[in-house]
Amino acid sequence: MNVIDLRSDTVTRPTAAMREAMLRAEVGDDVFGDDPTVNALQARIARMLGFEAALFMPTGTQSNLVALMTHCGRGDEYLVGQMAHTYRWEGGGGAVLGSIQPQPIVQQPDGSIALADIEAHIKPDDAHFARTRLLCLENTWGGSVLPMPYVEAATALARSRGLATHLDGARLFNAAVALDRPASDITRHFDSVSVCVSKGLGAPVGSALCGSREFVARAHRWRKMAGGGMRQAGVIAAGALHALEHHIARLADDHAHARRLAEGLQGLPGVTVQVPQTNIVFVDVPAERSNGLVERLAQRGVLCTGLYRLRFVTHLDVSADDIERALPILREALAG
Incomplete structure (x- = not known):
């Protein structure tokens, strides 16, 4: 039987050209920071999305977790959609491993969080409350694209209240293609972005966390603690590079x-x-x-x-x- 697998875009197999790129990948030891293919991937995706730096990770779950732990400390809080991936589908890692309180908020049908609801859930500076530090959005959410005016307004509101902003962009490039604009038009509104290459882009493994050089340096320490230090990771980074070069359009x-x-x-x-x-x-x-x-x-x-x-x-x-x-x-x- 010729099975038609519509379960997820994570089930893709590497193309012949991608396998060839992975076979030919130049490698080093990424824990020492000398895997040239990983370094090339990180530089490329940071440049594409308009950030200073990026960090390659094995999974999107780890990438989002590291972002939460880099933005927030013990007793801090992040605002997130009630059905968002970082809250509902990633094992509660922020709370369990980071001692970070999630504040889930009911989402609108398109996955957005109403601006008034964001405003209402930001805690006052009072010892009774967790410290609200971060707004986390997701694009796409359930295949829906967040409208650009909303992205601009929500992140501007967060900044005006002293919050950092993180985008779970697991399917960021799907959103960019649907909007017919560069992905950097979306990501420029955020302090950090996690993007997967193992979903629609068709690479077998990996996500990248992008941000400022200082943010990524701190994230690097959390990645190590979370078990994300990889050695000759250039083999899989080559698949990710091929995906960025050939599979977006x-x-x-x-x-x-x-x-x-x-x-x-x-x-x-x-x-x-x-x-x-x-x-x-x-x-x-x-x-x-x-x-x-x-x-x-x-x-x-x-x-x-x-x-x-x-x-x-x-x-x-x-x-x-x-x-x-x-x-x-x-x-x-x-x-x-």
Whole structure:
């Protein structure tokens, strides 16, 4: 069976050209700071996003955790969306390992946090309260792109109240492609940004944390404590460099495939399909039809996830033909 894997854009396999780049990678020992490929990657992504420095990490979870621990100390607090990845899906690392209090705030349907809610949750300077230090946003969130006027207003509000700002940009380049503007137009509003290369960009491993030289120097110490010191990491950094050079513009293909998938699922009785902005399609199915649906689809060769609602993610290894093959299977299964 030719399986169509729509579970996540993390399931991509390195392309032949990427494997060749990884095979030829010049390496050193990154703990000593002398892996030339890692250094080249860090310099490149920092330059692309408009920062002074960057730090390569094995995972986005570690990158976000290190950012939180660099911005905040024990007893400090960060403001974050109730359904944001750094709060809900990363094991509570900021609280468990950093003694940092998260202040989750209900998000708007597009993933933003209302400005009035940000303002209302900033604690006064009083010994009864944790010290509010950081605003953490996510872009994209559930495939939705934060509007640029909102990004500008939210970060300006944070700065005016003395807060630092961090962007969980796991799918930052999807947002940039959808907006048809450089990623640096988004990131210039933040003090730090974490960006993954192992999602839509198709590299097998890695994320980068970007910020000022001073911020990254402090983050480097936290990365070491968190077990993120890697040795001949140039092998995987070469895959990330290849992704940055060759796989950003093609994210538009993933977005087009997601739109086609959503269009093809419209009109089914009782089924609600969220029109995607990027590469993630959410589908709501009546409860009586949802039991065992993910498993039945897998048996027919279409993989997806369904923790709360069905989620389909397009990526480098999903073609237009795959979408056309998946649609009749999905329509039949969703129709019940």
